[in-house]
Amino acid sequence: MSNSKEIKQKVNGPASIVDKLRFLNNQIVYLVLVIIVIGVAASVLNQNFLTLRNLLNIMQQISTLGILTMCMALLMISGGLDISIGNMTGLLAIIFARMLLTGKSIFLSVIVVLLLGLVFGFINGVIIAKSKVTPLIITLGMNYVFLGIALIVGGGRPQAITGQFQFLGQAKIGGIVPVAIIIFLLIFIFSFLLRKYTKYGRRLNAIGGNPLAAYLSGINVDLHIISIYALSGLIVGFTSLILISRLGMVQADVGANFALQALAAAIIGGITFEGGKGSLVGAFFGVLLLGILSNALNIVGVSSFTQTIVLGAIIVVATVISNIGKMRR
Amino acid sequence: MENKTLEKEKILDVKNISKEFPGVKALNNFNFDLYKGEVHGLIGENGAGKSTFIKLLSGAFQPNIGEITISGETHKYLTPHVARRLGIQTVYQEDILVPGISAAENIFLGTELIDSKKFFVSYRTMTDQANTLAEQMGITLKVDEIYERLSPSDQQFVKILKALAQKPKVLILDEPTQAFNVKDIGLVIEMVKRISKEGVGVIYIAHDLEEIIEVADRITVLRDGRAINTHDKKLEKYQPDDLAKEMIGRPVDLFFKKKESPVGDYIFEVRDLKIKESAKPISFRVREGEILGVAGLKGAGRSEIARAIFGAYRKLGGKIFYKGKNITPSNPIQAVKSGIALLTESKKVDGLFMGLPVDHNITVVGIDSIGKLFLSLGKERKLCNEYVNKLNIKTPSLNKEIRFLSGGNQQKVVIAKWLFKGVNILIVDEPTHGIDVNAKTEVYELFTELAASGKSIIMISSEMPELISLSDRIIIIRNYEISKVLEKNEINEENILSGFMGGN
Structure with a gap:
C-alpha cells in the first residue's frame, strides 16, 4: 500500500522536464521552424532582409493585424468569434477622422473612439450571450452594419487627417522602435497574462471548453461572454487609432479584410474553433509568420496576386497539419 | 414436428450465446427463442445484458460463441445489413429521428416511396401510406406534422411505425413506454x-x-448475463414480486460495507418543490453528515428535481433552506455560492471540460483560492497534487487532458472539483455510472468519508447495492413525486421495488 503511494507520488510529483517543455506545443515549434526557414531563404536571396530596419518594418506592418489577432484569439478561446472587428476598425477610424476634421480635440476624439469600441463590442456580446445564436452569423451581420454606418459618417469619401495625430502610428522611440510595435507587444503581453494567469482568463477558457459545464459549475457565463466582446471592442478602438495615425487617411472599408486575416493568423497559430484550446504565443507567431512571409515575398519580388494564393494555401496547410496531430493523439 | 410447426412457428432461436467485453461477461451461455405472433418480454437490472443481447440481434455487436437462427437461416453472427435483410427491426430508446421533417417522411426515411419511373418523392403517397399504417395500429397520429412538434409519446409511435414500415419479422422494442404517461402506456x-x-x-x-x-406472452429474466428463468403466461400465474426476486438474487458480497458514522441535525430542506404541474410538491430534509438515497426508475424525474434544487431547471414553486435560511437558488451561480454542488449524471457532457487538463478541471469552481489578481500556478499545482493523492486519481500528469482518463478517474476529478471549492451539500446523480467495480468502491469510500466529515450527500442512483449500502434514508421518486420514504431499518430491495411500482 505504502509502496504504491510512493510510486504515485513520483508520477504526480514535481513537474518532469517533459511537462516543463510542454508549453512548446507542437504547432508553435513548427511555426518557429517555418519562420526560420523563410527567414534564412529570404536573407540568402536578398541581403536587405536580415537588417534591423527591415525587421522593425515587418513588426510595424503587422502591428494592427497583430492586435486584432489577439482580440480574435481571446474570443476564440472563449468559444466565440468576431467577424465584425474589421469594419469596426474602419468605422472607428472614420469617426475619429470626422471628429478631428470638425475641430474636436484629439483628447476628446480618442476617448470617444475607445468608448465607442467598448460599446460596439458590448452590443455584439449581449446579442451573442442572450440569443445563443452562433457568433459567426451575428458578427457577420454586424460587420455590414458597421460598414454601412462608416459609409454614412464619412459620406462615402476617404477621410484624411494629414499632418495630425502621427504619434501612435509613425513615431519611433529613440528614433528606432516604432510606438505601434510597443503597443502591439503590450497588448500581446496583456492578453497572454489575462489568459494564463487570471481567474477571468481561466473562466473564459472553461466557457470555451464546455459552456454547459461552465454554467453548471456556477460560472456567470453571460457576463464573461459579454465582457470579453466588450474588451475586444476596446482593443479594436486602439487598433483604429494606430491605423489612422499611420495611414493619415482612411476609407470606410479600410478594414474589410482585417477580420479574416486575424482569424487566419489565429488559426495558423494553433487556436481552434473548439474553444478552450491554443495559446496566445501561438497566435503571436501566427501573425509573425504572415508578416515575414509577405515581406520576404515582396523582397524576392513575388507579385501581390501570387502572395494571396500563398496566404490561402498556408491557412489550409496549417489547419490540416494541426488536425493530423489530433488524429495521431 | 410438423404438428408443432403448424401450431406455432419458431422464427428466432438463439443458442448458447456468449459475449465478453474486457473484464465483463455481458452474456453468458444465453438461450432465447421467439415464435411468430408472440410477445416475448425481457427483464433484468441495468447491466444484466439486455442491451448487449439486442445489439447482437441488430448486428451492432458480434457474439464470441453461439449461434443465431432466424427464419431457418443459421448465423454465427449478424451484421446490421444481414439483420435487416432477415427482418429484424429494433426501436432503441435513444433513437433519434430527423427533427425538422414530418412524421410521414421520417417513417419512410431511407425507403422513400419512390416511383421508379419518377425522379421525385411522392409526398402524397407517403402521407397516405403513413396514415394507413397508423390506422392499422389503432393510433391517431398527425402524420404530416413536423416530428419535433409531436409529443414524446407520438414521437415514440413514429419510431415504431418506422420500424413497421420495413415489414419486420422480429420487432425489438427497448423500453418503448419510457416517455409515456400512464394513460398512453395502454x-x-x-x-x-x-x-x-x-x-x-x-x-x-x-x-x-x-x-x-x-x-408479454412469455417473460425471460436476465441476470448477470444469464437467463434465470422463462415464464409462460399460459402455463403459470406470476406476480411482479416473483419476477423482482429473480431479477435481484445476486451474491451478497457485491454490497459495499459502509463504516457508519453519526449523523447530525437537519441542515438542508427542500420545501414544496414543484416542477411538474400534475405532480404533488416535493418536500424533504437532509441531516448533517447524512447520505440520502434517491431511488426511482429512469424518467421518474429524479435528475430534474436535482437540477431544480441546484437552480438549473425551471421550478414552478418551492423553496430551499440551508440551516434555516432561505437560499432558494434561481441559477447555479447562486447555488454554488450557497455551498451546493451538483455532480451530473452525464459528466462528459456537462460536468467536465474534456479538452482541458486535470488541474484546470479541479480548480475551475474554486479558483478564488489560488490568487487574487494573478493566479499562483505553483500553488495550484501543489493543491491539485494533494487532491490527486487524496482521491487516488490516476493520471500521468496534471497537464493531461481529462478526456484521456478513465471514467472512474474522471468522476474522481469531478468530486475533487467540488471539494476544492468547499461545498456542504453534494447532489450526486448516478455517481458510479459507467465506472468499474474498483473505482466504484473508491467512490463509496470517499462518500462515506465526506459524510463522516459532516457533508450531506443527496445521492440519486439506480443501482440497488449502492442505494442500500450507502443510504441513511431513501426517498423514492415516481412521476415527479415522492412515493415513499424509507428509514434506515426499512431499506431493502423489496421495499424499494414496491416504491417504484407505487405500492405501499
Missing part, C-alpha cells in the same frame, strides 16, 4: 398486441413489471 400495449397478431414476433424490454406482465 395505447402502446394495445399497439404491440396488434402488431403480434399480424404475425410479427416482438421482443419487449421494460422496467415496469406490471406493464411487461400485461403485454
